[in-house]
Amino acid sequence: MAAIVHGFDWPDRFVTGTVGEPGARTFYLQAQEGKRVVSVALEKQQSAALADGVDAVLDQLMTEDDNRYSIPDAAPDGLADDDPLADPVEEEFRVGEMRLAWDPSTAQVVIQASRLLLDEDGTVVEEDEPGEVLVVRLPVGAARAFAARTRTVVTQGRPLCPICEEPMDPDGHVCPVADGLE
Template sequence: MTDAPAHVHEFDWPDRVVIGTVGPPGARTFYLQARAGTQIVSIALEKQQSALLAQKIDEILDQLSTLEGNRHSVPTSTPVELVDNDPLEAVQEQFRAGTIGIGWDPTTAQVIIEAHPLLLDDADEDAVDDVAEAESEMLRVKIPVGTARAFTQRTREIVDAGRPLCTLCGYPMDPDGHICIIPEY
């Protein structure tokens, strides 16, 4: 049994929640960034975590929109006024996400995202204190349903904006060249 995190970066009604990237395609680092007033928290994610997060949130919203006449007013598409295409704000990585949980708060009609740091199995003795400190925090963000739709749209666009895939082998192509590896059958 693990202890509760010592420090929770909590955003109950954030001003902004987005996924964005730093770096060129092929070498991008994905970040989940939340801001409320002057408090900004950025956590690093894998591209696949970002894509899966958007997919799962959309699944929750789609399911909720069909319940009892959509009593939570879940939009079926992204409200235009909530589209956020601005770049990330100043990025200072808080931690790299390991486990990410998604939930629903029916009392406030918000999607909940909880991210916990990546656990290091092979931490050397010098890093044990740093690992323990990182593992003692988490990020919790609550997003209203319209903002959640805008979040998933932006996330899908960011994920899809990477390197184009080779039509022959399906692997990403680098701007400076590509060696096509076609599997043998």
């Protein structure tokens, strides 16, 4: 069976965003090209790792002689996207594995997010080929802007306890360090 590929070669928009309140947020990658919108759910940690990975790829390319791809060290002015996710947010799938690549022929970062497949018991099923995948190709400036926005979204969660550094709920927090539990 052939994989379902949601491909975006030059998306109008590619962002990380959330739905829900801090502590109960669902994270999404959302790609948009014209009226076509694809949203896939992922974990907060996956979002943070993706932002770090995008910047790491670009930072490595900047070290090449003459920076031949004109990699910026930060998102260029005018590329920041602070708008909310496009409504309605309809989850295509939940992300399992992600891959990151560089395409020198187009000077684009390539992000591939594959569907997480679980069996009846909730155990992850390993697939030889992903059944469904989101593939987004971003030019370098848009990739820097994506990484910056993603970091901002990740840090907008619950405040951290200054003692144990665990997230604090709005209705209270039992600190294991302050209570002598650690």
